[in-house]
Amino acid sequence: MNYKNSHTLILNNIARFIDLTELEKKKYLSLLTEIKVKKKAFLMKAGDVTKYEYFITKGCLKVYTIGEDGAPHISMFAIEDYWTGDMVSFMTKEPTHYFIKATEDSELLGVSRANYDLLFHEIPKFERFYRMLYQRSLVSYIKRSNHGLSLTAEERYIEFKMKYPKVINRITQKDLAGYIGITPEFMSKIITKVNRR
Amino acid sequence: MNYKNSHTLILNNIARFIDLTELEKKKYLSLLTEIKVKKKAFLMKAGDVTKYEYFITKGCLKVYTIGEDGAPHISMFAIEDYWTGDMVSFMTKEPTHYFIKATEDSELLGVSRANYDLLFHEIPKFERFYRMLYQRSLVSYIKRSNHGLSLTAEERYIEFKMKYPKVINRITQKDLAGYIGITPEFMSKIITKVNRR
DNA sequence: TAAAAGTCTTAAACTAGTTCATTTTTTTTC
DNA sequence: GAAAAAAAATGAACTAGTTTAAGACTTTTA
16 A cells, blocks of 8 residues: 555554554544644643644654743654644643743654544554553653753753764754753853863 | 561552452562561661562661762661662672661561562563653652752751651661762761751 | 661752843744 | 844852761661
């Protein structure tokens, strides 16, 4: 079968964990919603109840909360082939605490809550897919949160640079500071220092 | 049916997400291994390849890594009705980076890797159970890591006290410092300060 | 039950990271 | 392509948390 780029991307993503028949692929694709977000536009704002889980097929988005002091804390940058959204709001139907903003013109595929539930019913293999997806995310969160605490900001920066070379030159230094957990001023100092070497 | 305490505890834990028939309960219990650990003994040491995922039926354990500087970083305290272990090592069969040490005489039920795989085959409902368990853990990790960064050590202490009142008086101040991510000395100052109010 | 080992407290000197204010550089927009 | 807006750099004064060291209190073990 011939699929369009975005569909090939998401099917390959799923094929990491489960094999689907042609019929199942078709069925699955029929449950997806195509979404476009212009640069600087919001995919989600704190207070919204999230309608979708998103898979990014093009572009770059930042996922963040606003702390009590008003400072943004960025929890992830998401580019092509990443899943994003707010699982808590999606699951509980409570309003989200997150903002998701496109930092480039972006295209996504969304799975609505109704279709998510339907999916497990129609193609039970997806229980396995999500079990494994969540398992993996959990592992990387655990690693990140353990790691994060014991490293200095400079070490966290160097690590980020190594780990996400594709991401680092698509985001601002200010947003990177929001991710690393420091002020933009200190981020600037660190970068100057590290690059001087 | 009449089950022993530890079995009732784990069955109730599972019943949060899926319903099992009597036959399935029996089958499931037959896949578990009973484990006892004395206070100060290790359930797991960095370098080991983890053989089990654990459910605690009695006692208290601390899960931690040793940072490059030699300082322990505690990632969780686990008491009765908690699941613990190292998912990464369990899944990948790579050596773990974790230490798990009993801080009280403890009793656990273990699911071996072979039985974990068997479980999905014999009782496919367990895909759902683990999907939901991981989903939940993910949510609390995300919350914790977002939250953690934006709060001061004092705020993190107050929060821990509110959230885990059962745990706080079963652990030492030093271990609590290792969890909050500060030195024992500074932990002491904070506690003195907060309790003076 | 005494001694050893570990935990907690206090305090002074220190450091990683913040805050605020100003200037320069880059990006956006009309 | 000029003006406006946003991002980045730099520096000085400040603060949360660390380090080191020493004494008091508790728990463990022989």
